[in-house]
Amino acid sequence: MKKLINDPQDVLKDALLGVEAAHPQLRVDHVNRIIYRANPKADGKVALLSGGGSGHEPLHGGFVGVGMLDAACAGEVFTSPTPDQMQEATKVIDRGAGVLHIVKNYTGDVMNFEMAGELAGAEGVEVATVVTDDDVAVQDSTWTAGRRGVGVTVLLEKIVGAAAEEGRDLAAVTALANKVNESGRSMGMALTSCTVPAAGKPTFELPDDMMEIGVGIHGEPGRHRVPLAGAHEIAEQLVEPILHDLDFTGAPSIVMLNGMGASPLIELYLMYGEVARLLDKAGVKVARSLVGNYITSLDMAGCSVTVLKADDEILKLWDAPVNTSGLRWGL
Template sequence: MKKLINSAESVLADALRGVAAAHPELTVDHENRVVISNAAREGRVALISGGGSGHEPLHSGFVGAGMLDAACAGEVFTSPTPDQMLAAAQAVDSGAGVLFIVKNYTGDVLNFEMAAELAADEGIASESVIVADDVAVKDSTWTAGRRGVGTTLLVEKIAGAAAAEGKSLAEVKAVAEHVASHGRSMGVALTSCTVPAVGHPSFDLPDDELEMGVGIHGEPGRTRVPLAPAHDIAAELVEAITADLDFTGAPVIALLTGLGGTPLIELYVMYADIADALAAKGVTVARSLVGDYVTSLDMAGCSLTLLRADDEVLRLWDAPVETSALRWGR
């Protein structure tokens, strides 16, 4: 294992020190491992997300004006605790309540449920939205039902814009649920990832094979197939996603995220073939985002997310955002 770390035990603490040093517009609660936006939020709904570390910039990279108010960081691939989530809620609630945005992993779901109960005891109103968008498999490692992946980013951005406009907690939740229910994702891995505390690849993937439908923690996918050209991989991802939900007749937001170990040039090669495959199916992409946004440490591969949108969703997507990993319109 070769990594730019001090020790496997201090990776998260050291990374949070780096976040604090690099981004003075954020406040880092090192004791509770919560990243908090310094943007004004008086009287409006606050958005909180989080999960195991290793998926950066998800979630801390999306804390800021127009998106998340706080992100809770668990150890690598490990859910944050209810106490962390409660600390986040206490830090950002301004009286209008908080919305928890939760990826569908059993630990995350249970801990956010407990956090909501603790918040209620503190007089903080809260609601939760669970993202379960991975079409690859059902009931995989750490998951009851579909895994939550790339649509999480889209929920955070679009619901964040709704909150910034002063919508009520019920209204912001409705926006988030709409986005969560209209997004679908699937990924492919060329290599495994290496968790620092483990020190070796999480699974063995021969040089001449791909894992189709891999999870962002290295969970098994649908099948292993021989290494193939980008256009074949793109076609399979598009086919799997569009077979699950009809994306014709509406504008679509497309996210192609690297998994941490794929050069941007390869992501654009993939996106060119994805765009062709979508056009052949009559799918109209209105907005696109290509880069490392929802990763899996150093895994080589990518994940495609499609969101069936409408004019209101596009308006909220285009609304100003200012975070360390996503910014436009300001």
């Protein structure tokens, strides 16, 4: 295992020190492993909390800031944060208008956020929840009942973050979050496995001439293992299941070509070119796009595609100013 780390048990602790040093606009609670905005939003606005296992950076800590999240709870690598962490963050960020929990659909995250919501609720904080489940690869998986939550989470945090910043109430923000989740689909693939530091060896074995189509962001098995192919064919294997699952014609789309962590940007742009061509051919109009590492799987080589069916309201919220370490414009 070759990694830029100290003790494999200290990866999260050490990385949070770096996040704190790099970003004066954030405040890190090292005891509870929560990343907050240094300057909380105004009273009376809905607050947004997300979180999950570490190893997917910039998700979620990289999306804390004006226009997106108010806080993110960091679990150990590929391990859900605890209800205690989530409860603490929920109480701290509540500005009296309630808190939306943004939860990727993995069994541990769903269970822990549910418990945290009840605990915070008992203390008088109004909590609502959206569970993202956009991954079309598999219906159930190793770590989930139902589909996995992946790339749409990034887009949702941006769009719903802008709505909360506008001052919409908790019911409206939650309804929008559900609408965004229902309007998006994703599919990923891996050229290589990732290696969890504490495990010290690859999560799965993948021969030099094979790739995994439909892989999860923790290296969970996908749809099938197939011989290595060119970017053109890989793009088809990602785009086809997405378009098969939802009709994206007749509305503008937001498209993300996401890197899994170890694929260089030149390859991600190349893949985006292939994806854009296929979408164009299928009559899908791309209104906005993102190319880069946004929801990763440690040092996995590979990529995922997310397509979100938008409308004028969603595009306006997408374009609204945002200032996080992972997404920034207008500020």
